[in-house]
Amino acid sequence: MANSCKSLILYLFAIVVFFSQTQVLVTAAKDSRQANTNFVKTKCKVTTYPSLCLKTLIPYASSVKANSTNLCKQALNVATKGARDASTIVSNLKKQKGISQYEAAALKDCIEDVQDAMYELKRAFEAMGHLGDKDKEFQLSNAKTYASAAITDADSCTGGLSDYSKVNPKVMDTINRSMSVIIRLTSNALSLINHLYEY
Ligand SMILES: *[C@@H]1O[C@H](CO)[C@@H](O)[C@H](O)[C@H]1NC(C)=O
Numbered sequence: 791m792a793n794s795c796k797s798l799i800l801y802l803f804a805i806v807v808f809f810s811q812t813q814v815l816v817t818a819a820k821d822s823r824q825a826n827t828n829f830v831k832t833k834c835k836v837t838t839y840p841s842l843c844l845k846t847l848i849p850y851a852s853s854v855k856a857n858s859t860n861l862c863k864q865a866l867n868v869a870t871k872g873a874r875d876a877s878t879i880v881s882n883l884k885k886q887k888g889i890s891q892y893e894a895a896a897l898k899d900c901i902e903d904v905q906d907a908m909y910e911l912k913r914a915f916e917a918m919g920h921l922g923d924k925d926k927e928f929q930l931s932n933a934k935t936y937a938s939a940a941i942t943d944a945d946s947c948t949g950g951l952s953d954y955s956k957v958n959p960k961v962m963d964t965i966n967r968s969m970s971v972i973i974r975l976t977s978n979a980l981s982l983i984n985h986l987y988e989y
């Protein structure tokens with residue numbers, strides 16, 4: 791009787807320990823999730839478009855793990871995805887009925903500009919992967935140069951449409967919107983790279 795009572799107590803004790811441990815783990819997980827989210831929120835404050843930064847980067851807070859380099863790389867990934875989407879939109883526009891020859895040529899140039907921008911974003915991403923190297927300052931400065939070049943590429947699409955009167959306003963609007971997505975996402979990535987070592 792005394793023994794089974796003892797084992798019952800031990801058993802209950804084990805249950806209590808188990809659940810309190812689980813509670814500790816759950817609380818710890820919540821705290822780290824909160825910390826990861828707060829990290830992104832703080833970092834986004836330095837960007838050119840903070841609300842866009844929050845919207846696009848909070849979803850990656852847990853994989854970024856409060857690491858500035860990871861956050862920059864993720865921002866570059868998001869910009870690349872934005873550029874890919876823009877490229878699809880512009881390509882589809884080019885295939886639409888009623889697109890003039892002038893517009894088609896302009897859109898073709900734009901698609902090339904977007905591809906150039908994607909190439910620069912890829913180079914920036916790669917440079918960010920070399921910050922552990924001996925020449926880390928050189929790599930960081932390259933990352934900044936490549937990200938700026940991506941912005942210039944997207945800008946030259948809209949700037950390249952020199953004779954705006956020949957472009958249908960609807961077409962123009964779609965192009966502008968698509969390029970502005972690339973420019974804003976890349977500006978944010980560049981801000982994060984510029985403030986890499988600041989908290
Ligand atoms: C941050 O992540 C990078 C990989 O992107 C890694 O090389 C670096 O060591 C990490 N930094 C810290 C402080 O954990």
Ligand SMILES: *[C@@H]1O[C@H](CO)[C@@H](O)[C@H](O)[C@H]1NC(C)=O
Pocket residue numbers: 948949954959962963966
């Ligand atoms: C598109 O951008 C160009 C150049 O930045 C500007 O001149 C034009 O007014 C814009 N058009 C629209 C429809 O937003």
